[in-house]
Amino acid sequence: MAEIFIKDASYFKLQDSWYLSLIPIECGIGECTTDTLGKSSLHPIYVSLGNIPTWRRNKEDAKQLLGYLPILSAKNEKKKKSSEFKELARETFHNFIKFLLDPLFQGDGVDFNIDDKDIWFFLRISTIICDWPEACTFSLIYKSANSNYPCHFCLVQREDLIDIRKEVILRNHVNMKEYFDSNTSKLAGLEQVNNYFWSILNLNIYAATVPDRMHHLDLGLFKYQIEFTMELLKKKKSLNKVNERIADIPRHSQLKVFKKGIQLSRLTANEYRDMMKIMVFVVDDLQIEDLSEVYVKWNKMYLLSRSEKFKESDLENFQVKIIIWDIRKVDIHKYRAWNRVPISHPDIRMTLKSDIRMNPDDFLKIFFHPISPGFIRFGV
Known part of the structure; x- marks a missing residue:
């Protein structure tokens, strides 16, 4: 990733005369098949630089694999469908994401020498690219399209989704955490599980999660x-x-x-x-x-x-x-x-x-x- 950064340094715009800038990080997650019969699959999570051209970011060496999401196993189908198991799966997901992403934000940033200049960079997550089910997992909202609030980035009731004249209330970490703290998450179609992304400054996970x-x-x-x-x-x-x-x-x-x-x-x-x-x-x-x-x-x-x-x-x-x-x-x-x-x-x-x-x-x-x-x- 560092080599890519140096080669494509011309695409980065420094934000001020003190040579301090941000590196936007794009995260991607999806399902991939791991055998020729198509019966086994894993969910890799990778990161890429957000402010390089799309054609460059699409190349294989422009992405860094962080790991594969853990998959929990249940003793039987009844246990797998239980609310306790589902809640454990959500908590495991966010704990694993914390384990993967926390190192990106530790310390005082990173230094790169570009064009004989030392530039101080901070890493920030800008976008998470995933499908709708994964977006629900990141934002911890109900996955059912029949829920009262099926949209992962706004608080619009299902029956009002076709009415564009209704005022839209967007989800953010403030109003979602209020529901969580008051134990009324169900009123917003939100799972009663602590969201790791609420702890990351300058990131609205509900706006950052976008479809591929x-x-x-x-x-x-x-x-x-x-x-x-x-x-x-x-x-x-x-x-x-x-x-x-x-x-x-x-x-x-x-x-x-x-x-x-x-x-x-x-x-x-x-x-x-x-x-x-x-x-x-x-x-x-x-x-x-x-x-x-x-x-x-x-x-x-x-x-x-x-x-x-x-x-x-x-x-x-x-x-x-x-x-x-x-x-x-x-x-x-x-x-x-x-x-x-x-x-x-x-x-x-x-x-x-x-x-x-x-x-x-x-x-x-x-x-x-x-x-x-x-x-x-x-x-x-």
């Missing part, structure tokens, strides 16, 4: 769009024609070949990205108005989301692209369904649901909302 872009876009929204397309094609009796077009695409060294057509259950994130490249052409000229335009708008929105940096104008443009992409689906989706609108903003929530039988003008009035440049953070 791969899972949110590649494996989430685009997968939903493909399912949406397949359902529409079945009604139009055009699905076989689309599968034939996909199978006829010639081989290319940098493109996955789908000789058997669309098989969603077997697709990986990389294969979804390959599908993004071809679907805009595959669905063209199917006598389904605006379907290819939906994929054009999606690709533009997706490419913008992969930008290294965002200006205020970029975020406004991104917001417009989200709306136009969804309106295209409103125009072509004539039957009753639920439509998900991806907006990463605490005032709107990660996923909004709205009955799509509305005209585009009403959609704009309801869903257009500025995005804060400080909130968006994409994963690796």
